[in-house]
Amino acid sequence: MNRPEPVRDLDWSSERAEKLGRDVVQMWAEFLEKLPEMPVDRGLRESTVREAVLRDVPAQGMEDDELVTYLRTVVFEASMYPGHPGFMAYVSGAGTVPGAAADLVASFLNQNVGGWRLGPAATEIELALMRWMASCFGLPEGAGGIVQSGGAMATLVCLKAARDRIAGYEVRATGLGGGPQLAFYCSQEAHVVIARAGDILGLGADHVRKIPVDERFAMRVDALEEAIEADIAAGIRPAVIAGTAGTTATGAIDPLAELAALAKRHDMWFHVDGAYGGAAVLVEELRGLFTGIEQADSIAFDPHKWLYTPHSGGCAILRDFADLPRSFAAVAGYIHEDKELTQRGVDMGQLSPQFSRGFHALKIWVSLLAHGTDAYARRIGHDVQLASYLASQVEAHPELELMTPASLSICCFRYVPQGKADDEEYLNRLNERLMPLGQLDGRVYLSNAILDGAFCQRACITNFRTEAEHMDAVIDMTLRIGRDLHNQMSP
Template identity: 55%
Template sequence: MESVRDLDWDPARAAAFLERAAGLWRTFLEQLPTLPVARSWRPGEVRDAVAINVPEEPLAEVELFEHVRSVMFDHSVYPGHPRFMGYVTGAGTIPGAVADLLASALNQNLGGWRHSPAATEIELHLTKWFAARFGLPKTAGGMITSGGSMATFTSLKVARDRRAGWDVRQRGLREGARMVLYASTESHAVVRRAADMLGLGMDAVRPVAVDAAFRMRAGGLRDTIVADRLAGLQPFAVVATAGTTATGAIDPLPEIAGICREEGLWLHVDAAYGGAAVLADDLRPRLRGIEHADSIAFDPHKWMSTPHPGGCVLLRDLADAFDSFHLAASYTVEDRERTGGTFDFGSHGPQWSRAFTAFKIWLSLLAHGAGPYGRRISHEAALARRMGELVVQHEELELATPVSLSVCCFRYVPAGLAPDAAGREAYLDHLNERIMTEVQVDGRAYCSNALLRRRFFLRACIVNFRTEEPDVRALVDVVIEIGRRLDDEMRPAARGPAVAP
């Protein structure tokens, strides 16, 4: 039979292809600080740019890479830009990008140890290291996930199974009382999504009020649990947040852990954003109490800036994950006496097909070191506090709440706008929403938003290792400039009272 080798490139051709890609990457890195953070594309424009018919024969490499440049590099938002401060998106480490290439070259499937021995052991080693940093016991371990959504789902699946009181995996939810869990009104939407995916229903997530600093009220949590038990419901878990998306608030973890211990509830801590603070000497004490968690969701692709995707779930006892996910399959037979007994991630989580995502996190830590990581994270928190100072110092800006971690929420308030003007708050909501939209397409800086007590605020989150104080000042200046222009357009020329949009 004649060989068909069309897809099998020789090493020289592979290296030449890589060299072209590396050249494109280098040019991008050189130009990045001077590029617009984003542009004002329309979906149709990007769709048209992407459209290319898959050819019957291969494209010439020159044409191929020109298409990649014009589509991907010219039609993307750049989270690695020093002035990107939107959402909670890291810059993407250089070692992490290289690790992605090497991991793809090896093409390991981490569903089972026997076909990914080194990769499996690296992920086990990495997650054990993270667990130790959070103060979890030696029984702890975890898995690298696509992000906080899968980490939260995995954790709450284990929590449901451990706290149900019957074999919920086999018999489902119909055996007992309705199971409910608790999260603050500032918790991430992934908690409700996980409840939906687990068949509990989104209403099973019982909201707990927050205090003036947007932290869960521990007393309110206790009262809600008591009321639910009296109503015949079955509480099983509490989701505390270490670094809320909107403001970076950290729930009172020691108090919540005490309530969970007294009530026999599973404590899950959503530290997807704030968990990286454990690497910074000055911020680590703020996570006190996280060592009592039964599970933790943590996203290195956020404040550690490793390339997407790269989340992490940590469990106080990794064996609990096996009990929740293991299924015997005829095609995974193992002679454990001969192999010595191996660890299969496919038996500890929802996925059997798993990428070697851990490698980019591991290589980033090896290349940079935990110390420099911690110092940079501390510096980014200091930059956010500096932004808060700039906001307070300017008469046309208003700080929403004291800066927590590396998030600064504020809004533009036009000079001369009377505090008691008719429709003032509605006008400010509309004005600041317009400001955010204009900033995002302006290209000089980038922020997102937070809704706090139903009011619209601009939000800057600094998780970018290229951001420095001049970049922080630039965002503030751009907001003021655009705010003044829009206010002139939206209010009467005489700058009278605000009117609702």
């Protein structure tokens, strides 16, 4: 065979890379400058977005300028903006600026953080970050973890470690078939990712028991005890108590210390879903709310929520870091390495379902380095104050009803036209229509909660650009659209 000639089409010069990079960074600066004035939501429809952004993949690549123009369309015409100061929906961080810069670095460095040898600095940074987070939650020496795509995967990793420890590590090979049926316990307000993990892990989602909550939407320990006793009597092995530290709907924190004690008494694993609320342990005045989290066997925590880092990155944090390889390590000839000989470190591809992995820890690490814990504590505390301020404005207005006291940075309320306070069916219809109309209004963007059957407007402030003026805008928008709707709906 003839010696092949070089093919350099994909190998850009540093000058060309710099030009494209500069154009993109300029666009980023323009985006940051324009963000507060842009609508948070453009009222985009599926067909409009498809028309704007879909292209046939060309045989000949686009010119660089054309590519930048195309990216501008994606950014300025066909997206919505969770970093907009008016965005307070779901649990979605605004996206730190240094985190975005770190993502570019992570991307051009292109480490594969599945193997230490393919990502030496990346691995050590991720491990150190996880140890630091574990210590913030009060976990002892020996704790550690791994970055996953988000809370769903972090939960799955933690509960797989739990399942294997409780059922015995042989289930990794044999499956759950031979042993007793296992059960997990979480509150009715827990995020669906816990039941989904029960499904994936072979327990069946029905064996993830949804325990009733009290008037503050926190798990009722008496009901939990009853459910555990009933399962034991039926020959089912109670395996995991999963408390939530900051529920998605209302920000409720389960009684973590009592759950930990109960888990100990029944030789169960104690997991805490701190995906949203966990960041508040950085605030001295709020730390007391989380007492008991330091006893957790595992914690799911999402930096892309209240550490505001760009999507995506969630952390599975284990009291005993060695539980991860016990649950996930796999042997394969093509990754063989004599560590004694090479003196290299931990292979992260042995610690979760993922094999090849990106350097997702960098945006979290760099955000922490750039801002420091004091700034984080100030801002997280401020978010909590904003939610309380909103609650006070709601309570002061006769056409608004606060549905539960604000907790962490969440406030749930609804619009109640005069004379309609007792008409639950009408209030649900009205508030359900109000939510999307409010989003399309473009200034502020809320989502909803359904509390005891009542459809509520829900503001969750995990956004360092949001201020009191945006809480005022929430009140204005709700009253304006609520009144319009009421006029249309009631003859």
